[in-house]
Amino acid sequence: MTNSGTPQPGATIVQYATQSGDGTQQFFVPGSQVVVQAATGDMPTYQIRTPTSSLPQGVVMAASPGSLHSPQQLSDEVTRKREHRLMKNREAARECRKKKKEYVKCLENRVAVLENQNKTLIEELKALKDLYCHKTE
DNA sequence: AGGCACCAACGTCACGATGT
């Protein structure tokens, strides 16, 4: 089991845009360690679908600059472009999931911290109330 | 052992956002 992608020594800073439109939030992930099961290594376990009759995902039929080739070369080019796009997207999806996972972990950390703070403040308030009550007596 | 439900991780597609 190895960690796919670039190794991240120590902590990580996660920056996320908020949906509510109040800019971005930046979190500190202490010693974040994302365990990614990458038993497959570079080779995806999924079968590579050959492009069928239609061209999915907005593939543009365009000749490479310079010279036009035979139909065979053209279709090879299209196939090659598609494979490249799929590979890029595969990596992007992995990265996106990793980022999301870290973000969730970060939120959970914040929840824990805030819960502690809340507890402390409640105790402090209670102590102050007690103090005040004894004073007024 | 085998069937089943559940979960995490994955690849792919579609689509909006952003850059050139």
Added chain:
DNA sequence: ACATCGTGACGTTGGTGCCT
């Protein structure tokens, strides 16, 4: 206008625990 990126949605796969 086009290319590229980021991400939600969906289906697939492999692992695991539970029940019969």
